[in-house]
Amino acid sequence: MTTAHPPKAKTVWQHLLKVPSKEVMVRLCDQAILYKGLASHNLPDSIVANWSSTLSVTKGETRQVITSLSSLLQRGVFLFSANPSAVSNAFPDDFHADLRELLSSIIAKRFSEWKVTLADSNRTLPMLIDVQCKVNSTSDSATLDALLPTKASCVLQLKIEGVGNTDKTELIDVELSREKVDTMLDGLSKIRDQLTSAMQR
Structure with a gap:
């Protein structure tokens, strides 16, 4: 964030x-x-x-x-x-x-x-140069199972270069729910298939 x-x-x-x-x-x-x-x-x-x-x-x-x-x-x-x-x-x-x-x-x-x-344009969009991923788990302290995680999300840390048309790099954290991760992976899978198809032409 x-x-x-x-x-x-x-x-x-x-x-x-x-x-x-x-x-x-x-x-x-x-x-x-x-x-x-x-x-x-x-x-x-x-x-x-x-x-x-x-x-x-x-x-x-x-x-x-x-x-x-x-x-x-x-x-x-x-x-x-x-x-x-x-x-x-x-x-x-x-x-x-x-x-x-x-x-x-x-x-x-x-x-x-x-x-x-x-x-x-001669200048390009910011470039993704690294991705780090971690899973955040939270528990509801009001329940008897407080030690067990009740909610989990994925936090992607994107390292991008070329912010504001400069050589500067920036870290951006994006938090995704399980559902959003599934949607993103499905989209990336389709993109991979399209790229593969394009390279085979």
Whole structure:
């Protein structure tokens, strides 16, 4: 699970609460994906001025919003491609709940288009370089069988490289129930069969 962001980063996300509608948020997200990888000072002045007016923030703050949103969305696309239910792990723990839900729905809706955009660019999606797995077991202390596990889940620790179009690596924990593990394994099995079939052509 992603940890909380420092106060400065949290302030950047609060600016997104000023977006007047979902349609406007979708346009902002589209442009954040479009200008991925650009340093904040290289963003087009006309784009910055437009969003600065919409958000009622300074141009400097607008540049921070766009570049931070771009990194967040790219991480969300990466997680969604592996497991749609894990997209919420792209957000810090203290992220605004309604904003998290809105951005998650936008990522799901725009996933196919953004994935192509990211894959076709000179810069690639973050790369999975290692996976660690552990099983968490919890017990109900109120029962006579408190020493026996009553609930078990799988925690996958994903190590990814290329976060935010940089060489930086990041660890992301994803907790999965038994049912989610079965679904994921079934999906991975189908992907393996498709890859095998493609290589044999």
